[in-house]
Amino acid sequence: MSSTFKATLDFAKSLDQKDTLKHLRNQFHIPKDNNGKDWIYMCGNSLGLQPKTTKQYINQELNDWANLGVEGHFEAQNPWMPYHEFLTDAMAKIVGAKPIEVVVMNTLTTNLHLLMVSFYQPTKKKYKIVIESDAFPSDRYAVESQLNFHGFNSKDGVIEWKPREGEELLRMEDLETILDEQGDEIALLLIGGVNYYTGQYLDIKKIATLGHAKNCMVGIDLAHGVGNIKPDLHDSGVDFAAWCTYKYLNSGPGSLGGLFIHEKHAHNKDLKKFSGWWSHNKATRFNMRQELDIIPGAEGYQLSNPPILSMAAIKASLDMFNDVGMDALREKSEQLTGYFEFLINQIDTDRIKVITPTNPQERGCQLSVQVKNADKSLHKALTDNHIITDWREPDVIRCAPVPMYNTFQDVFNMVEKLKTLL
Numbered sequence: 230m231s232s233t234f235k236a237t238l239d240f241a242k243s244l245d246q247k248d249t250l251k252h253l254r255n256q257f258h259i260p261k262d263n264n265g266k267d268w269i270y271m272c273g274n275s276l277g278l279q280p281k282t283t284k285q286y287i288n289q290e291l292n293d294w295a296n297l298g299v300e301g302h303f304e305a306q307n308p309w310m311p312y313h314e315f316l317t318d319a320m321a322k323i324v325g326a327k328p329i330e331v332v333v334m335n336t337l338t339t340n341l342h343l344l345m346v347s348f349y350q351p352t353k354k355k356y357k358i359v360i361e362s363d364a365f366p367s368d369r370y371a372v373e374s375q376l377n378f379h380g381f382n383s384k385d386g387v388i389e390w391k392p393r394e395g396e397e398l399l400r401m402e403d404l405e406t407i408l409d410e411q412g413d414e415i416a417l418l419l420i421g422g423v424n425y426y427t428g429q430y431l432d433i434k435k436i437a438t439l440g441h442a443k444n445c446m447v448g449i450d451l452a453h454g455v456g457n458i459k460p461d462l463h464d465s466g467v468d469f470a471a472w473c474t475y476k477y478l479n480s481g482p483g484s485l486g487g488l489f490i491h492e493k494h495a496h497n498k499d500l501k502k503f504s505g506w507w508s509h510n511k512a513t514r515f516n517m518r519q520e521l522d523i524i525p526g527a528e529g530y531q532l533s534n535p536p537i538l539s540m541a542a543i544k545a546s547l548d549m550f551n552d553v554g555m556d557a558l559r560e561k562s563e564q565l566t567g568y569f570e571f572l573i574n575q576i577d578t579d580r581i582k583v584i585t586p587t588n589p590q591e592r593g594c595q596l597s598v599q600v601k602n603a604d605k606s607l608h609k610a611l612t613d614n615h616i617i618t619d620w621r622e623p624d625v626i627r628c629a630p631v632p633m634y635n636t637f638q639d640v641f642n643m644v645e646k647l648k649t650l651l
């Protein structure tokens with residue numbers, strides 16, 4: 230593909246012209262500078278932009294609440310009682326799951342804990358947890374606190390899957406070695422499906438196979454995967470997964486997360502779990518005096534009646550994803566990120582290195598660009614020019630051209646500016 234790319238503005242414009250998804254950008258609010266010029270927003274991996282329909286979806290619920298009060302639970306246009314069900318099919322499609330395997334609830338780190346209640350059942354001998362050495366801090370803290378909670382020492386209980394000396398990316402052989410050597414002591418693998426720092430998309434199915442061969446549970450954090458890559462969760466065989474919806478799923482700051490529990494666990498009554506009234510059989514929930522009758526599958530993990538205003542924002546986004554489909558998004562994404570990579574490689578300097586894998590099958594849209602001898606002032610200079618990226622110490626700029634709203638001209642103009650700043 231890259232052999233046909235050209236590093237000119239005209240060429241970038243021609244790619245935009247040919248883009249069959251170009252109409253989507255206009256369905257988002259794009260932040261603008263004082264002169265009304267669009268920012269170059271490459272931070273959809275941190276907070277996705279707002280769809281123009283979001284307001285409408287939230288207003289619908291505000292109006293129904295104003296007009297109906299408590300009756301809205303059943304009488305609202307989208308009744309609040311089953312509201313989460315309106316999200317399930319679209320969400321299941323995005324992650325490649327069956328509806329019984331998926332629910333939208335709580336936030337990501339909370340869900341990781343609730344899932345570990347079920348899937349981290351340590352014994353004296355088999356209690357360790359494998360994470361990536363550069364796992365997202367919240368995941369690390371969650372895992373360490375689970376070890377402490379169960380009476381283990383988190384220093385000794387966390388095993389890091391690390392890149393080799395002088396490398397940035399993880400190798401599957403090294404996970405295999407960890408499992409060969411320490412598998413008998415390992416209870417759980419909790420791995421980021423797409424690493425937040427390097428953008429590396431790991432082979433989830435392979436991780437599940439390796440972990441299960443040593444009787445370990447396998448969980449995947451899909452915060453940087455959902456809406457970005459197509460993880461085929463059901464087929465991968467992983468036991469559980471969790472993600473947030475405010476990154477690539479554009480549902481707004483702090484919005485609810487989603488989780489996946491593989492169908493093979495859906496009816497397992499022996500699985501330990503925490504419960505609340507929303508875990509209970511919907512038909513008898515309001516009898517209020519019943520013994521707990523847990524809903525099978527992911528829905529049974531709900532505790533509370535959920536925040537409808539957040540769910541409305543998620544519905545606005547999922548309806549868009551459902552219309553477009555991940556196949557089309559992924560196709561554009563590979564081309565857009567491929568063009569971005571091509572342009573970066575044209576920069577005539579040895580200060581720059583893309584640490585994200587070059588193989589499109591091993592990455593989503595994000596490229597992590599390492600800049601030798603750079604400090605945060607480079608990121609600030611980009612930001613001052615309304616080019617919104619994400620800085621990670623010591624020297625990496627993470628840039629996520631998102632297929633729903635970024636353009637080929639965005640990546641072209643971004644790289645031009647980067648060139649002059651260097």
Ligand SMILES: *Cc1c(COP(=O)(O)O)cnc(C)c1O
Nearest residue numbers: 336337338365367425450452473
């Ligand atoms: C964004 C992100 C989080 C954030 O967790 P919240 O509970 O939503 O605040 C956690 N883990 C990973 C891997 C992330 O990318």
